[in-house]
Amino acid sequence: MTLTAFLVLSLVVGASAFIQGAVGMGFALIIAPVFGFFDASYLPVTLLILMLPLKFLIGWHERGAIDRIGAGWITLGRFFGTFLGMAVLVALSVRQLEIAVGLLTILAAVVALLSPPFKPTPSAAIGAGLFTGVTETATGIGGPPLALLYQHAPGPVLRSTLATCFLLGEIISLVILLIAGRIGLAQLLAAIYLTPAVLIGSVLARHVHSGINGPALRLAVLIFSIVSGAALVLKG
Template sequence: MSGGALTVLALAVAAAAFVQGTSGLGFALIVAPVAGLLDPGLLPGFVLTAMIPLNLYVAWRERHSLDLRGAGWITAARLAATPAGLALLWVIPEGDLGAVVGASTVLAALVSLFVPAFTPGRGAYLGAGVLTGLTETATGVGGPPLALVYQHRPPGELRATVAVCFLAGEIASLALLFATGRGHPADVGRAALLLPALAAGAWLSRLAHRRVDAKRMRGFVLVFALVSGVVLMAGA
């Protein structure tokens, strides 16, 4: 990867870490389309690897707001669906992965924009876990189903619970990817190289997460996801 491409990726990682640290979602919606445009080989391993330290930090920072019951149901369903997400990777050629990420990003953003308010229950938790297991393992983008479940809950609860669910799922997905030969050590190296950019975004989110209007931030993320998803599909 050229120096210019690495700089673009670092800026995307920093911005995404700030957005997710502030609003509770958005990292993969921002980074996955950018990574797909720069190098489809970065998907999904690099995105999954880069999110682990961010979600560790957010989960610890917001630990007092965690919805333990919801996180348990979501994680159980997420882990059960992980092998099916891996199967999608075997079916989808690498050259077409960018188009799949773009389409899934646009669809998820549209659903997130128009879904009505509701109170989540066990069925919603299980459904979100299954969808996240499929999409995050295959493409690195798994946040929208969780955002749909928690978008009308207090911001701290959304941030804490989504971070914990992501963390468990990312570790499981990466373990399965490496066990089946679909994981690449270079993804870990790139994620480590961009750790300062991620740390900068996370640190800024610490200063802003109680001050920034989470609804406006969420709107920005979804609009960005729509635009970047369309661009990614067009490029593919």
């Protein structure tokens, strides 16, 4: 990783961690296409590792608001989806991965923009977990299905429950990726270099998220995701 790439990625990672901490989603939707432009080999491993401290801090800070029953159903679906995601990752070349990340980013953002409100149920939670396991293990993107599931829940419930589900799911995905030999030194070093930016962004968000216009920031994240996803598809 060059110094320029490190500085740019640190800035983007820090801003994305801030947004995730403020509204409960956005980190992977922003970072995945940016990683795709710099070096698609960072996906999904570096992204998954960076999300571990981020999700732990968010979940721990608002741990009293976690929907534990819903998180249990989601994690069950996520476990089985991880194996399907591993199969998809093995089948994709770097160029195909760029295109897949771009298309999935666009699809996830459009669905998040247009989806009507609905109440989470055990079957919906398992389905969202299954889909998230596939997409996050293959590309690093998995937030929108769970964000849709809890999009009308109170902010603390959304942030803490999603953070807990992703923390557990990312550990499962990384264990499977490690066993499959898909984790390399370059990916680990990139994660180590960028972790301070994650910590800074998440700590800043903790102190100001109550005063942020969440819907406006969420809309901006989704619009950015659509544009960056389309650009990554064209690159691929």
